[in-house]
Amino acid sequence: MLLRDLGEWELLRRLAAYAPPGQLEDDAAILQPDSGTATAPLVVNTDVLVEGVHFSDTTMGPADLGWRAAAANLSDLAATGCGSVVGLTVGLVAPAETPWAWVAGVYEGLSLALRTYGGQLLGGDCSGGLQRMLAITALGRIGPGAIRRGDGQAGDWLVCTGPHGLSRLGLALLQQALAAEHADALSPGLRQRAIEAHRRPKPRLDAVTALARSQPPGSPWRVGGTDSSDGLAAAAAHLARGAGCIAELDHNNLPIDPELAALPQGERWCLAGGEDFELVLALEPTWAQALIETLPGCCQLGQLRPPTAAAAAGSLLWQGSNQPLEGSTGYSHF
C-alpha cells in the first residue's frame, strides 16, 4: 500500500494510533499542565510546507511564505483557544544553490508575523535538500478556555469569523488561471483583498478574545471549533462529526463576497477552496448571537442537528433538504 493510495485522511488516521487516544483529533495538541500549577496549558502545533505542493515562487515572495507559514500555525493555535503565542521553531530545507536573500526573506516574514501576534523565534535547524521546505512548530497558551472540535452539541449555531473563498480566488489570480472574462469583471478592491488573503492570511487570535468578551454571564465555557484551513465545508463536517451531529448549512447565508458568488466557481471555492484561516465555531445560540454582534464579519453559517435516517453524523445538508451534500473534504497533499 503506497501513500498515494492511502490518501491524506487515512494516513492521518493511521498515524493517530501512535499518539494517546484523541490526541491528534484537534487542530493542535493541548499539553496537560503539571499538577498544582496555575499556568495556562501549553498548546503545540506543527505544519509542513513544501515547494510545489504548498507554495511556489510564481505566487508569493519569500516574506509572504514566512508570514503564511507562521500564520497557518498561529491559526491552529487560535482554533484551539490560545490567548497568547509563546513562539515558534523553524526547520528549513533548501538546495545549496538557494540565495541567502530568499532565506532572509522567509525569516523577515516569520518575524513580522511574530511582531504582529506575539511570541519569539525559539530555534530551529537547517539542511540542504532537493526541494525547499519549511516545518514550523508553534507554541501558545490557552486563553479563556480550550476550543475542541468535539465540543459542539445539537442545537448549537455554526458561526464563522469571516468570508470564504478569497484565498482560492487570490491563488487563481496569481496563477492567471481565471478566464479573462471573469478576472476582468472583478473590482480592483476585491482582487487586492483576494491576493492579500492568499499571501498574508490573518490568524484569528482576536476571535478568541471576542469569544471571551461575548460569553453570556453564568454560562459555562463550551466552544466547539476548528479553523477553515482545509475548507469551510470540511470545517463544518469536522464539527458535526465531533459532536455526533449533522451540520445544516443555510444556503442563503454563505459567507461569500457577492462578486465572488457571481463567478461559476465562486460557491465551490467558498465551501472547499481552503486556506482562508477563519475560525468555524459551534456555540449555544445566545453566545453565538452575542459573538456575531461583537465581532465584525462574523456570521451564522448554520446549525448542528441530531443525525437522521437519511443523514449520518458528520454529514452536511442544505437547510430544507434531507439529502447530504456530496463529499467536499478539501485538499489532499499527496
Next chain:
Amino acid sequence: MLLRDLGEWELLRRLAAYAPPGQLEDDAAILQPDSGTATAPLVVNTDVLVEGVHFSDTTMGPADLGWRAAAANLSDLAATGCGSVVGLTVGLVAPAETPWAWVAGVYEGLSLALRTYGGQLLGGDCSGGLQRMLAITALGRIGPGAIRRGDGQAGDWLVCTGPHGLSRLGLALLQQALAAEHADALSPGLRQRAIEAHRRPKPRLDAVTALARSQPPGSPWRVGGTDSSDGLAAAAAHLARGAGCIAELDHNNLPIDPELAALPQGERWCLAGGEDFELVLALEPTWAQALIETLPGCCQLGQLRPPTAAAAAGSLLWQGSNQPLEGSTGYSHF
C-alpha cells in the same frame, strides 16, 4: 550569495539575528516560565533529517530512522539539562510512491524511543514531496538545573560521558567504505557496537540524573555542556568559546576504543566523526571527579584554560603544546 557559499555555521549565525540575543546559542531553547509558577522551565528543540543528507535506506531501516530522529532531539534536551521528556511532534514529507510500511516503521521507531525515555507523540503534519524528510520538535522540562554551552569557566575539567567515533565507524561498516584489511581486523563485538551506535544512538538523559547525584554538597549548580552530535572536537570548541577559554585536550586520554584507535582514521573519527550523542561537560574539578566515579564510561577529556597570545578563546590544543589544532568543526549539511 548562495547557501553553498555561506556554509552551515555562517547561515546559523545569520539566522540567530532573528531570535532574541543568545536564544540560538544553546542546543535547545529554554522558555522563560510564567512568573509566579513553580513549574520547571520548558525546553524546545527542532531537528531536520533529510534523505541522502542524514539517512539512507542502505544504512538503516525505517524503525532505525525513527529511533534516531527521536534520539537526536532528546540528546539536545539532555544537553540542556532536561530531566523529563514531554513529547514530540513530527513533520513528515515523503513522495506519493512511498510504502505505508516505511511510514509505519518510522513511527514504530519514534514510539519505541518515547516508551524508552518518556513523553508522547503530540502531533504533526504530513505532505508529499520529492524527497523523504523528517522534522522533529521535542519538548522537555529542565531537571535539577539548566546546562548551557556558555557556563564553563577556566579551571573546569572537560568530561565526556562515553566513547567517540563509534557512530562514524558504524556508518563506514554499513556503507562498506572501510578497507577490507581494516574491517576484517575488527572484533565482532566492536562491529556490532559501532552499527548499534549509528542506528540506535542513546540520548544521555541518564547523565543529567548522574550530574545531580554527584553534585558536591553546598556547591551551586553550574554546568557548561553540549552534546557531541557535531563531533567531539566541535563540542569542546563550543564550550571553550562559550567560556571565553581555550580547551586543552589530553591526547593520552581520548575516549576511543583501542581497536578503533588502531585504524588510520580512528583518531579523526573520534574527534570529528560526529553523531555519537554523548554529553561533553565543563565542571568544577571536584564535581567532575564525582561524576566520573558515579557514571560508568564517563572520563576526563581535558581542561578549560584562559586564552594565550598564541591561542585565542575557542581554540583546541593538545596538553603540552602551545599551538591550536587545525579546525575540525564537524559536519556541514549544505
